[in-house]
Amino acid sequence: MNKTHNHIPALITIFGATGDLSHRKLFPSLFHLFQQDNLDDRIAIVGIGRRQLTVDDFRAQVKASIQAHVHDTKHLDQFMQHVFYQQLDVNNEASYQELLDLSNELDRQFCLDGNRLFYLAMAPQFFGVVTDYLKASGLTKTTGFKRLVIEKPFGTDLKSAEALNQQIRRSFKEEEIFRIDHYLGKDMVQNIEVLRFSNAMFEPLWNNKYISNIQVTSSEVLGVEDRGGYYESSGALKDMVQNHMLQMVALLAMEPPISLHSDDIRSEKVKVLKSLNVLEPEEVRHNFVRGQYDAGEIDGQSVIGYREEDKVAEDSTTPTFVAGKVMINNFRWAGVPFYIRTGKRMKRKCIQVVVEFKEVPMNLYYDKDQHLDSNLLVINIQPNEGVSIHLNGKKYVQGIETEPVQLSYSMSAQDKMNTVDAYENLLYDCLKGDATNFTHWEELKSTWKFVDAVQEAWNKFEPEFPNYPSGTNGPLESHLLLSRDGFKWWEDIQ
Numbered sequence: 110m111n112k113t114h115n116h117i118p119a120l121i122t123i124f125g126a127t128g129d130l131s132h133r134k135l136f137p138s139l140f141h142l143f144q145q146d147n148l149d150d151r152i153a154i155v156g157i158g159r160r161q162l163t164v165d166d167f168r169a170q171v172k173a174s175i176q177a178h179v180h181d182t183k184h185l186d187q188f189m190q191h192v193f194y195q196q197l198d199v200n201n202e203a204s205y206q207e208l209l210d211l212s213n214e215l216d217r218q219f220c221l222d223g224n225r226l227f228y229l230a231m232a233p234q235f236f237g238v239v240t241d242y243l244k245a246s247g248l249t250k251t252t253g254f255k256r257l258v259i260e261k262p263f264g265t266d267l268k269s270a271e272a273l274n275q276q277i278r279r280s281f282k283e284e285e286i287f288r289i290d291h292y293l294g295k296d297m298v299q300n301i302e303v304l305r306f307s308n309a310m311f312e313p314l315w316n317n318k319y320i321s322n323i324q325v326t327s328s329e330v331l332g333v334e335d336r337g338g339y340y341e342s343s344g345a346l347k348d349m350v351q352n353h354m355l356q357m358v359a360l361l362a363m364e365p366p367i368s369l370h371s372d373d374i375r376s377e378k379v380k381v382l383k384s385l386n387v388l389e390p391e392e393v394r395h396n397f398v399r400g401q402y403d404a405g406e407i408d409g410q411s412v413i414g415y416r417e418e419d420k421v422a423e424d425s426t427t428p429t430f431v432a433g434k435v436m437i438n439n440f441r442w443a444g445v446p447f448y449i450r451t452g453k454r455m456k457r458k459c460i461q462v463v464v465e466f467k468e469v470p471m472n473l474y475y476d477k478d479q480h481l482d483s484n485l486l487v488i489n490i491q492p493n494e495g496v497s498i499h500l501n502g503k504k505y506v507q508g509i510e511t512e513p514v515q516l517s518y519s520m521s522a523q524d525k526m527n528t529v530d531a532y533e534n535l536l537y538d539c540l541k542g543d544a545t546n547f548t549h550w551e552e553l554k555s556t557w558k559f560v561d562a563v564q565e566a567w568n569k570f571e572p573e574f575p576n577y578p579s580g581t582n583g584p585l586e587s588h589l590l591l592s593r594d595g596f597k598w599w600e601d602i603q
């Protein structure tokens with residue numbers, strides 16, 4: 110490897126290092142960064158877990174999961190020399206002392222300049238305890254930077270999020286906290302901003318004068334898998350809407366920032382999220398739909414209903430699907446619905462944005478009963494990655510009739526092979542200290558306020574669940590949500 114970098118040395122301490130996220134995402138991403146020469150040689154990674162493991166045992170586990178997730182494992186042995194393990198009981202102060210000794214030792218050995226990044230990939234009930242002990246033990250008292258990377262869920266409502274935030278802020282300043290929303294690490298989500306602000310043709314139309322509605326979908330084929338325990342207390346509203354869905358809305362709706370500096374971008378996002386129209390309880394019924402999957406068929410295979418899943422109550426009222434109409438109270442967006450939709454066990458995996466434009470002011474081509482097709486801008490985030498524009502063109506027959514035409518850009522197979530995982534982008538950003546693609550506390554405050562209002566209204570009456578078979582596009586009410594406004598979900602469009 111030819112390392113001519115000026116990267117940043119750091120000690121990366123991962124709490125929850127034997128867990129699923131670490132094995133599937135964090136270690137493979139760190140390895141890939143290392144292999145691509147995007148990580149300094151002066152790096153040490155300490156995995157923290159409850160179990161008593163030797164460094165060799167741990168390295169063997171990490172190596173196996175990297176081999177399972179990364180195609181090209183060149184330089185893997187070299188990378189493994191940077192990986193260490195520390196058994197730690199999160200509630201035991203003495204354990205942190207041992208971690209401090211190891212950290213100081215690695216700092217000397219790898220010349221890390223005292224830079225420390227703590228990654229909490231663990232159950233959220235430990236977030237506060239760990240940060241308190243990190244400070245009390247002296248681990249955060251360091252000559253270099255200290256940063257905290259924290260996974261979701263950040264609280265279960267505004268009140269608990271506030272309490273957690275206060276606790277964490279005892280040990281880390283806001284600018285040292287990197288709250289992960291992995292959707293913000295996806296290349297095509299990052300591309301929303303680039304498309305909007307680097308092309309002259311979209312921004313002049315990007316308002317309530319020309320756009321009739323915007324649809325944001327994240328549908329999954331997978332069910333709840335082995336996460337029933339967590340999901341029962343969360344459900345689609347808190348698991349997906351409070352974070353990923355509203356973050357995408359913020360990127361679509363924000364004003365152009367004055368620069369690409371993280372503070373400038375985040376302050377525009379905060380403004381939009383503060384303008385979300387928080388629903389009154391009686392409005393929730395007409396603007397939000399909840400659903401839960403029943404048994405059904407996906408790709409010819411029978412699958413069980415949510416209530417039959419492991420660690421799920423037989424009479425569970427947890428929603429696995431949410432569709433909602435989100436309004437933004439500001440000049441640009443007054444009157445334009447943002448429809449959001451997310452669910453498990455749906456027909457296909459698809460993360461997509463559809464921007465639907467208003468009709469031209471006068472239809473020259475048809476008499477009054479016939480409509481021209483809507484112009485659409487489709488942003489495909491996953492699994493397809495690209496953009497398409499749907500226009501009307503002339504039909505190749507005598508006379509003047511229109512037909513839909515589509516201009517598409519989709520990432521080539523070769524580009525796709527080089528696409529990095531969202532976690533790789535995010536890990537790289539937090540090592541650089543770039544917080545742009547992380548959630549600021551002010552954003553969280555607004556999204557929780559919005560989501561709490563929906564949840565409180567839902568708590569007042571029991572849903573009739575299950576209400577959609579697995580393998581479908583969700584409950585019927587989700588379609589009525591749009592048809593009442595004269596719109597439809599743009600299904601199966603690319």
Ligand code: BG6
Nearest residue numbers: 291292327329348349353460491
């Ligand atoms: C996570 C949720 O944040 O996002 C999961 O907790 C969900 O329930 C996942 O499956 C979806 O992520 P992606 O990147 O596959 O769309």
